[in-house]
Each structure stands twice: as structure tokens, then as C-alpha cells.
Amino acid sequence: MTDSLCDVGLVGLGVMGKNFALNMADKGVRVGVYNRTTEKTRRFIREEVNGRPITPGYSIKEFADTLKSPKTVLIFVPAGDAVDEVIGELPDVIGPGDLVVDCGNSHFKDTDRREERLREKGILFLGMGVSGGESGARHGPSLMPGGSEEGYTRIRSILEASAARVNGEPCVAYLGPRSAGHYVKMVHNGIEYGIMQLIAETYDLLSRGPGFDAERLSSIYEKWNRGELQGYLIEITAQVLARKDDRTGRPLVDMIMDRARQKGTGKWASMDAMELQNPVPTIDAAVTMRNLSDYQADRRKASEVLQGPSRTSIAHPESLPDGLQKGLFAAVLLTYAQGMSLLRQASLRYEYGLDMEAVARIWRGGCIIRAGVLEDIREAFRAQPGLDNMVLSPHVVEKLSACQQDLRGVVSAGVELGIPVPGHMSALAYYDAYRSLRLPANLIMAQRDYFGAHRYERIDDEGTFHTEWNS
Ligand code: 6PG
Numbered sequence: 001m002t003d004s005l006c007d008v009g010l011v012g013l014g015v016m017g018k019n020f021a022l023n024m025a026d027k028g029v030r031v032g033v034y035n036r037t038t039e040k041t042r043r044f045i046r047e048e049v050n051g052r053p054i055t056p057g058y059s060i061k062e063f064a065d066t067l068k069s070p071k072t073v074l075i076f077v078p079a080g081d082a083v084d085e086v087i088g089e090l091p092d093v094i095g096p097g098d099l100v101v102d103c104g105n106s107h108f109k110d111t112d113r114r115e116e117r118l119r120e121k122g123i124l125f126l127g128m129g130v131s132g133g134e135s136g137a138r139h140g141p142s143l144m145p146g147g148s149e150e151g152y153t154r155i156r157s158i159l160e161a162s163a164a165r166v167n168g169e170p171c172v173a174y175l176g177p178r179s180a181g182h183y184v185k186m187v188h189n190g191i192e193y194g195i196m197q198l199i200a201e202t203y204d205l206l207s208r209g210p211g212f213d214a215e216r217l218s219s220i221y222e223k224w225n226r227g228e229l230q231g232y233l234i235e236i237t238a239q240v241l242a243r244k245d246d247r248t249g250r251p252l253v254d255m256i257m258d259r260a261r262q263k264g265t266g267k268w269a270s271m272d273a274m275e276l277q278n279p280v281p282t283i284d285a286a287v288t289m290r291n292l293s294d295y296q297a298d299r300r301k302a303s304e305v306l307q308g309p310s311r312t313s314i315a316h317p318e319s320l321p322d323g324l325q326k327g328l329f330a331a332v333l334l335t336y337a338q339g340m341s342l343l344r345q346a347s348l349r350y351e352y353g354l355d356m357e358a359v360a361r362i363w364r365g366g367c368i369i370r371a372g373v374l375e376d377i378r379e380a381f382r383a384q385p386g387l388d389n390m391v392l393s394p395h396v397v398e399k400l401s402a403c404q405q406d407l408r409g410v411v412s413a414g415v416e417l418g419i420p421v422p423g424h425m426s427a428l429a430y431y432d433a434y435r436s437l438r439l440p441a442n443l444i445m446a447q448r449d450y451f452g453a454h455r456y457e458r459i460d461d462e463g464t465f466h467t468e469w470n471s
Contacts, residue, residue, distance in 0.1 A: 004030075005030070005066060005067060005068035006030040006031055006032035006053075006055055006066050006067050006068065007029050007030045007031070007068065007072070007158065008024065008029060008030075008031055008032070008067070008072045008073075008074060008155065008158060009031070009032040009033070009034065009057075009063060009064070009066070009067045009071065009072065009073045009074065010024075010031055010032070010033050010034070010073070010074045010076060011033075011034050011035070011063070011073060011074070011075050011076065011077065011086050012035060012075060012076035012077040012086070013033060013034075013035040013040050013041060013044050013076075014076060014077070014078075015134050015137075016076050016103070016130065016134065016137045017033075017035075017074075017076030017077075017103075017137075018044055018048065019134055019135075019137035019138035020074070020076060020103070020130070020137045020138075020141075020162070021033055021054055022048065022049075022052065022054075022138060023137060023138050023139065023140070023162050024158060024161075024162050025049075025052035025053050025054050026052065027158075027161040027162055028053070028161075029053070029158050029161070029162075030053040030054075030055070031053065031054045031055070032054075032055045032056075032057055032063055032066035032067050033054055033055070033056055033057070033063070034056070034057045034058075034060060034063035038058045041056045041057075041058060042056070044056075060089050060090075060092070060093055061092075061093055063093075064093030064094060069097075069098075070097045070098050070099065070154070071094050071098040071099070072098070072099045072100075072101070072151075072154065072155055073090060073094065073098070073099070073100050073101070074101045074103050075087070075100065075101065075102050075103060075104065076103050076104065077104060078104060079104040079105045079106045079107065079110075079263075080106075080110075083102055083104060083106060083110070083114070084114075087100065087102075087114060087117075087118070090123075091121060091123070094123065095121075095122070095123070096121065096122030096123065097122065097123075097124070098123055098124070099123070099124040099125070099126070099148070099151040099154055099155065100118060100123055100124070100125050100126070101125075101126040101127075101128050101145070101151070101155070102114065102125070102126070102127050102128065102182075103128050103130045104130075105129070105182075105185060105186075105189070105263065105265050106127060106182050107182070107186075107268060108127070108179035108182045108183040108186060108268075108272075109179070111127035111146075111147070111178065111179035111181075111182045112178050112179045114127070115127065115147050115148075115178050115179070116178075119148075124147075124148035124150055124151035124154075125147050125148055125151065126145045126146065126147035126148055126151050126152060126155075126181065127145070127146055127147050127178075127179050127180075127181050127182040128143055128144060128145040128146070128147075128181050128182075129142075129143070129144030129145075129181050129182055129184060129185020129186075129188065130142075130143060130144075130185075131144070131185065131188055131366065131367035131368055131369075132164065132366045132367050132368065133368065136164065136366050136367065139164075140162070140163055140164035140165065140171070140365070140366050141162075141163060141164060141171075141366045141367065142163065142164055142171040142172070142188075142362050142363060142365060142366035142367035142370070143159050143162075143163045143171065143172035143362070143366075144172075144175055144181045144182075144184045144185045144188070144362065145159065145172065145173075145174060145175060145181045146174070146175040146176050146177065146178065146179060146180030146181025146182065146183070146184070146352070147177065147178060147179075147180075147181065149174060149177070152174040153174075156174075159172045160172055163362075163366060164365035164366025164367075164370075165365060166361075166364045166365035169361065171361070171362040171363070171364065171365045171366045171367070172362055173355070173358040173359075173361065173362050175352065175354060175355075175358070175359070176347070176352035176353050176354055177351070177352065177353075178350070178352075179350070180347075180350075180352040180353075180354060183343070183346055183350070183352065184343065184354070184359055185265070186265050186268050186269050186272070187269050187339045187342055187343050187346075188339075188363065188367060188368070188369055189265035189266050189268075189269060189368075190265070190266045190268075190269025190270060190273075190280060190283040190286075190339055190342070191283070191335055191336060191338075191339040191369050192233075192266065192368045192369050193262075193266030193269075193283055193286040193287060193290070194266075194280075194282040194283045194285075194286045194335035194338070194339070194423060195231075195233050195332055195335055195369060196233060196286065197282070197285060197286035197289055197290075197422075197423040198282070198286075198328055198331045198332060198335065198423040198424060198427070199221075199233060199234065199237050199328070200289075200423075201410075201414070201419075201420070201421045201422075201423050201424055202324045202328050202410070203217060203237070203241075204419050204420075204421075205320070205324060205410070205413055205414060205417065205419055205421065206220065206320065206321065206324065208417065208419055209313075209314055209317065209320060209413065209417050209419065210314070210317030210318075210320060213251070214241045214242070214251030214253055214254060215241070215242065215251070217241045218238050218239075218241035218242040219238075220321050221234055221235075221237045221238035221241065222238040224325050224328075225238060227325065228329055228372065228373065229325065229328060229329050229332065229371075229372075229373075230371060230372040231332075231369070231370060231371025231372060231373070232367075232368060232369070232370045232371065233368065233369065233371075234371075240252075240253055241253055258293055258296075259293050259294055259296060260289070260290040260293045260294075261290075262287075262290050266283060266286060266287055266290075267287045269283055269339075269342065270283050270284045270287045272342075272346070273342050276342070276345050276346060276349055278341060278342045278345040278346075279338065279341075279430065280338040280339065280341075280342050281338070281426035281427070281429065281430050282331065282334065282335045282338055282423050282426045282427045282430065283335070283338060283339070284426070285422040285423050285425075285426040286423060288422070289420070289422060289423070308418035309415075309416060309417065309418045311416060312417060312418065313417075314413055314416060314417060320413065323406050323409040323410065323413075324406075324409075324410055324413075325406075326402070326403040326406035326407075327403065327406035327407040327408075327409055327410035327411075327424060328410065328424075329373075329399075329403050329406075330400055330403040330404055330406060330407040330427065330428075330431070331407055331410070331423060331424045331427035331428070332371075332373065333373060333396065333399060333400060334391070334400075334427040334428075334430055334431055335423075335427060336369075336373070336374075336377055336390070337389060337390045337391045337396070337430075338430065340356060340359070340360075340377070340381075340389075340390050341388070341389045341390075343356065343359060344356060344387075344388060344389075355385070356381040356385065356387070357378055357381040357382045357385060359381075360374050360377040360378035360380075360381055361374075361378050364378065376395060376396070376399065377390060377396075379395060380393035380395050380396055381393075383395070389434070391431070391434055400431065404428075404431060407424060407427065407428050407431070408428060410424045411424050411425050411428050442456075445457075446467075446469075449465075449466055449467060449469070450467075450469040453466050
């Protein structure tokens with residue numbers, strides 16, 4: 001009897017849940033599935049299961065009875081209340097020693113709360129970031145689990161079999177206690193927002209500057225994807241730009257409203273970075289630009305009254321793509337640096353004990369921010385596990401030295417043309433601020449002391465000081 005029971009259960013047969021169930025089943029894992037709407041389960045079994053070892057449960061009790069003990073339940077429902085609802089139902093059918101894994105984009109503070117509640121009941125809990133969209137879930141995502149280490153050990157072989165692989169290494173690792181996994185996924189999404197904004201800025205410069213059409217742009221990104229910028233987001237940009245609209249025959253991208261929506265994980269990264277006082281200016285800029293894109297009516301009015309630069313062309317449009325390619329690479333590298341530095345800070349503050357090399361390793365495949373440069377980032381943290389900021393790694397210093405001038409060129413082109421490039425500007429400012437021996441914060445401290453007697457430190461003495469500035 002036990003032999004026919006399922007190795008793992010999965011709740012939530014949306015596209016991510018269904019695909020992950022099929023993915024695991026293809027690796028020989030016996031999967032029990034449950035969805036609150038039973039028709040969804042019936043349709044899945046009827047149309048997609050195709051003889052794979054997947055067993056339906058049409059009530060939560062029936063579902064739990066299909067699982068072998070100790071039971072493991074993976075939850076694939078939208079982040080938020082739905083996760084609490086599923087977790088609320090589970091204690092009736094599972095108990096101490098069983099394992100629950102939340103595979104959604106949950107806020108890390110919710111994960112901490114859920115982990116604590118379940119731990120009190122003796123139930124093991126993992127918060128696991130799953131990246132790679134529908135196709136990743138089906139063919140190999142990057143998995144970012146955190147929480148109960150005992151729970152991870154129990155399902156490690158299933159996760160390793162289902163995750164993406166790079167050079168034979170699975171893109172999954174136990175990241176740390178409590179919400180470590182969901183925190184890493186949140187920062188992944190912050191970096192995702194940053195890189196998407198940076199790519200969008202180069203697209204804007206090339207289309208509004210020299211006026212390249214979508215077809216030409218597609219071939220530029222396709223070429224970039226064969227160089228040091230190689231990565232999933234560059235690859236799909238080339239494909240997106242090549243796509244024609246079925247209705248009009250025009251490039252589909254030209255028919256899409258310029259209004260960016262968001263579910264918010266990038267914004268959460270930005271918010272927690274502020275909380276931890278760890279600068280992630282390119283991620284902040286990306287969130288801000290998504291927000292600003294929504295002010296369409298205001299933008300229309302402002303476009304009629306606000307002046308731009310007097311010159312609206314650049315001297316050598318043909319050489320623009322090469323400069324942008326290197327400048328974009330610098331900005332992308334600096335965005336990873338900001339995300340990694342936030343992770344390091346969070347690891348100290350929340351006591352996650354993150355292994356930064358492992359984070360870079362599991363991001364090399366399956367996830368949305370996978371890119372060739374992650375191999376270099378991994379190498380930087382392998383060589384110096386305690387590295388505070390990867391911009392200080394000799395390897396990264398060398399790479400940035402080779403393209404920081406081009407980053408300045410991107411910013412200049414944006415300024416000259418009156419095209420906003422806040423992602424590149426913020427990355428450059430981060431770079432220049434980081435390498436500044438002296439920043440003007442001394443003046444800020446003097447001003448604070450002037451109006452609020454907030455005191456300042458001196459460069460030549462210990463302690464804090466106040467000056468009667470008006471005397
Ligand atoms: C991933 C994606 C995925 C999802 C985001 C999109 O790693 O597979 O990040 O989690 O597409 O939720 O986020 P926004 O809706 O906020 O852009």
C-alpha cells in the first residue's frame with residue numbers, strides 16, 4: 001500500500017503548480033494534487049497527466065490520504081491570503097513531523113510568521129522562491145528554499161531533480177532559516193526590475209535617438225546576447241522586438257501601452273533596502289519608473305508644455321549601439337552588486353547566514369535573471385566569501401574598469417537627447433559614490449547641526465560635537 005502512496009503533494013493547479021507537478025512526475029516523483037475547484041483538477045487529470053504518476057484528491061482529506069508519511073505538501077497559490085487559507089486547512093489533515101512548502105512569491109515577513117506558527121505545531125515549513133515562469137516550472141526552475149533544514153533535507157533529492165541544471169549542478173540550495181529563501185527571491189525580483197528598466201532605457205535611446213525600428217533593434221539585442229551581456233532578459237528582448245502583431249502586421253511592441261504594471265516584489269526589495277539603509281538605487285529607479293509610467297494623462301499634458309534639450313540628435317548614431325552595449329553591461333553588473341550587497345546586509349540583520357556563492361550559483365540557470373555574468377559573480381564570492389560588495393572584487397574591478405566610461409556615454413546620450421535613463425544614471429552615481437573618498441555628507445551634517453543641534457563627528461577627534469552656528 002505504502003508503495004503506491006505519493007512522495008509529495010501539491011496544492012494549487014494554476015499554471016505554475018500544474019507545470020511543477022508535471023516536471024516532478026517526469027523525474028519519477030509520485031505526486032498527489034489538489035485544487036479547491038475540483039473541475040480544474042479533473043481537467044488537469046483528463047487533459048495533461050497522460051499516464052504520469054499523478055494522483056488527484058477531490059477533497060483536502062482525500063488528497064492528504066494519497067500522501068505517504070511524513071507528508072510533504074507544496075503550495076502553489078497566489079501570495080497573500082490564499083496561502084494562509086490553504087495553511088489554515090492543512091492542520092486537519094497533516095500533523096507534527098509533516099512538511100509544508102510555500103512556493104509562491106510571499107512577502108518574507110509573512111513567511112516568518114507562518115514558519116513560527118507551524119513550528120509551534122511541530123510542522124516543518126519551507127518558504128521557497130521559484131523563478132523561471134511557466135516554462136521554468138515545467139522544465140527546470142531556479143529554486144530558493146529557506147526555513148526548516150530538516151524539511152529541506154527530506155525533499156532535497158526531489159528539488160534537485162526538478163531544478164534547472166548548469167554544468168551538471170542543480171540550481172537549488174538550502175539558503176538559511178525562516179524567510180531566507182523568500183528574501184533571496186525578493187531580491188532576485190528587485191534585480192529583475194533593475195535589469196528590465198536598464199534594457200528598456202537602451203531600447204528607448206536606440207529607437208527615439210537614431211530612430212532604429214524594432215527589426216533592427218531585435219538584431220542588436222540578438223548580437224548583444226552573444227557577448228558578455230548574454231542572459232535570459234536580453235534574449236527575450238530580441239524575441240519580443242522581432243514579434244509582429246497579428247492584427248496590424250506592425251511590431252507588436254509598438255502596439256503595447258507604455259504603462260508598466262507590477263505585483264510588487266521589486267518594490268518590496270526597494271522598501272526593505274530602505275529599512276536596512278542599504279542603497280539599491282537602480283532597483284529604486286526601476287520601481288519609480290514603473291510608477292511614473294502610470295501617469296499617462298499627466299505625461300501627455302507635460303509633453304506639450306515642458307521644454308527638452310535644444311539638440312535632439314547625437315553626433316554618431318551608428319556607433320551608439322556599441323557604446324550602449326558596454327554601458328549597459330556596466331549598469332547590469334552594478335545592479336547585481338546592489339542586490340548582492342542588500343542580501344549580505346539582510347543576512348547579517350536577519351541572521352540568515354547566506355552563502356553568497358550559493359546564491360550566485362543557483363541564479364545561473366532557470367531563473368529570470370540568469371546570465372553569463374553570474375559565473376563571474378559566483379567566482380568573486382568563491383574567492384572571497386566575506387566580500388562586502390562585489391564591486392571590490394579584483395575580477396569585477398577589472399570588468400567595470402573596461403566599461404565605466406561607456407556607462408558615462410549612455411548617461412550623456414540620455415541627457416543630450418532628453419531621454420530618461422534613470423537606471424543608468426543611478427548605477428553610475430552608485431559607482432562614483434562608492435569610489436569617492438569624500439562625499440558631501442559633511443555639509444549635510446553641518447546643516448543638521450545648524451537647524452536641529454543633531455551634532456556631528458570631526459575628522460580629527462573622537463566623540464560628537466555641536467556648534468552654535470548663529471553666534
Ligand atoms: C520569476 C518572476 C515571477 C513573476 C513576477 C513578476 O522569477 O519567475 O519574477 O516571480 O513574473 O511576479 O513580477 P511583477 O508582476 O512585479 O513584474
